[in-house]
Amino acid sequence: QQQVKQSPQSLIVQKGGISIINCAYENTAFDYFPWYQQFPGKGPALLIAIRPDVSEKKEGRFTISFNKSAKQFSLHIMDSQPGDSATYFCAASKQTGANNLFFGTGTRLTVIP
């Protein structure tokens, strides 16, 4: 059973556009929501993370929006660049009492110059 559902599977965006990736979860005990970025042949790298006490977190061009009542969160990449082309994974977990992150299935983003 997929604990975290991610969409779309793939996304093509023009340079300068906004990339939006969505995730949904069922377990209301989840209280930590990171996003990872993975380039081909490399391991994932933490991009940005949010806790449910805030509805939005912004770091540079990357913003996480969090909707606790809907159990959804999304990643927005503003002014998308070709260098942002990668696979993005959302994840969720409980900060305490758990030892693992539950990952979404990933979104392959391609930014066209």
Next chain:
Amino acid sequence: GAGVSQSPSNKVTEKGKDVELRCDPISGHTALYWYRQSLGQGLEFLIYFQGNSAPDKSGLPSDRFSAERTGGSVSTLTIQRTQQEDSAVYLCASSLAGGLDQPQHFGDGTRLSIL
């Protein structure tokens, strides 16, 4: 500084053989995780080590999978009697301490192909 190092980067073996995958975490990181990434799938948790505590093996898919962490540092993931469905990228991550709000630093993985 050095990141998480995994070896080998690629491994091709015949069905039924045993394989060992190695992970060198970042120095000083007490928490170590193994994940499996199958084609088109997210990362699947396998096992977690934290300091000298008993490992959390709840993600291991079968008793053919085992892992050790010697001296609180290097870890080895062993798959016995490999099957074709074991083909995947095996990723290791370490973090400064336990607790999932600590960023996990991933290695580049071992791509395992079972013929």
